[in-house]
Amino acid sequence: MTKLIEYEEASAEVRAVYDDIRATRKTDYINNFWKALANHPPTLQRTWQTIKEVMTGPGELDPLVRELIYIAVSVTNGCDYCISSHTAAARAKGMNDAMFGELLAIVGTANMTNRLANGYKIPVDEQFQS
Template identity: 80%
Template sequence: MTKLIEYDQASAEVKAVYDDIRATRQTEYINNFWKAIANHPPTLKRTWETLKEVMVSPGEIDPLVRELIYIAVSVTNGCDYCIASHTAAARGKGMSDAMFGELLGIIATANTTNRLANGYQVPVDEIFKIGDR
């Protein structure tokens, strides 16, 4: 198992990222994910900056919808840690048990139809191509 870098063991570079995580999320808690990737400070910094830009910065997609998308990708990729952490974040943003169940149904259906389309090598309809809009 990867060593988790606690705040009191961290380098100044890692502490700066941890401090930004705490300030951005308005919490003192640092997730184990960040503590694990802190073993390589450049990866920690780059990953945090990307996640903050995509998941926290204002945009056209509602914060709850962002978390639902993250859960969908995490379920599809089989990342138990990400499923757990983003499900908790989605619940904090208002996701109900019914929404979670519906989301899982959508994920399962999309994975099934994706595999069928790939297996049958279905050609994309001209009307669906981005350049035709």
């Protein structure tokens, strides 16, 4: 298992990222994902900057929709950690059990139809092409 780097033992570079995570998320908590990535500070920094920009930066999608998309991709990719952390984040942004159930129904249906379309090698309809 990967060593988790706690704030107290972190380098100044890692502490700076942890401090930014705390400020951006308005929490004192640093989750295990970031503590694991801290084993390689350049990856920690790069990943945090991307997540910060995509998940909290300005955009047309509201924060709950962004979390729902993240859950959907995480379910499809089988990332238990990401499913758990983004489900918690979505619940904090207003997702309820009914929404979660509907989301999973859509994810399951999309995965099934994607596999059927790929298996049958169905050509894309001309009207759907952009």
